Amino acid sequence: MNFRQLGIKIALPVLLVTATGAALAQFQKPEDAIKYRQSALTVMANHFGRIGAVVKGEAPYNKDDVAKNAALVATLSTLPWQAFGPGTEGGKALPEIWSDNAKFKSAADKLQVATADLNSAAQSGNLDNVKKAFGAVGQACKACHDDFRKK
Ligand code: ASC
Numbered sequence: 001m002n003f004r005q006l007g008i009k010i011a012l013p014v015l016l017v018t019a020t021g022a023a024l025a026q027f028q029k030p031e032d033a034i035k036y037r038q039s040a041l042t043v044m045a046n047h048f049g050r051i052g053a054v055v056k057g058e059a060p061y062n063k064d065d066v067a068k069n070a071a072l073v074a075t076l077s078t079l080p081w082q083a084f085g086p087g088t089e090g091g092k093a094l095p096e097i098w099s100d101n102a103k104f105k106s107a108a109d110k111l112q113v114a115t116a117d118l119n120s121a122a123q124s125g126n127l128d129n130v131k132k133a134f135g136a137v138g139q140a141c142k143a144c145h146d147d148f149r150k151k
Contacts, residue, residue: 010052022151026082032093037083042075048137051122063125070122070130072135077115081108092150104148111140 027033047069053059054066084097084104097104114137121129 027088030088030090033083033085034093037080038091040076040079040083044073045119047072047076049140051130052136055131061127065105066130067122067125070119074115074119077112081105094148094150095149107140107144111137111144114140
C-alpha cells in the first residue's frame with residue numbers, strides 16, 4: 001500500500017463517520033429524532049387546533065389567546081425539520097422525505113411562511129385575516145401529509 005492508498009483508507013471512514021455524526025448530533029438514536037419531530041408536530045397541531053375552534057365559531061374570539069397560539073405555531077413550525085436527518089427513517093415518515101428531500105424542504109418552507117402570515121394576522125387582531133391565513137396553514141399541513149406521511 002502506498003501513501004495515497006493509505007490516505008484514502010483513513011480519510012473515507014473518517015468522512016462517513018463525521019457526516020453521520022453531524023446528522024445525528026442532536027439525537028442519540030433515530031428513535032429520539034422520531035419522538036422529537038412527532039412531539040413538535042403534536043404540540044403544533046394542538047395550538048393550531050385552538051385557533052381552529054375560534055375560526056369555526058366553536059370558541060369565542062379572544063385576540064390575546066389567538067395571538068399567543070399563533071406565535072407558538074409559528075415557532076413550533078420551525079422545529080420538526082431538523083429531526084428528519086439522514087438515518088432517521090421511521091414513524092409515519094414516507095421514504096420520499098429522503099429520496100425527494102428538496103421537495104420536502106420546499107413543503108416545510110411553505111408551512112413556515114404560512115404560519116408566519118397567520119402570526120402576523122393574529123397579532124394585528126383581525127379575525128377575517130386570521131381565518132384566511134388559518135386556511136393557508138391548513139393547506140400547507142395537508143399538502144405535506146399527502147406527499148410525505150403514511151396514510
Ligand atoms: C390540524 C392537524 C393537521 C392539520 C391538517 C390540515 O389541525 O392536526 O394535521 O390541521 O389536518 O389539513
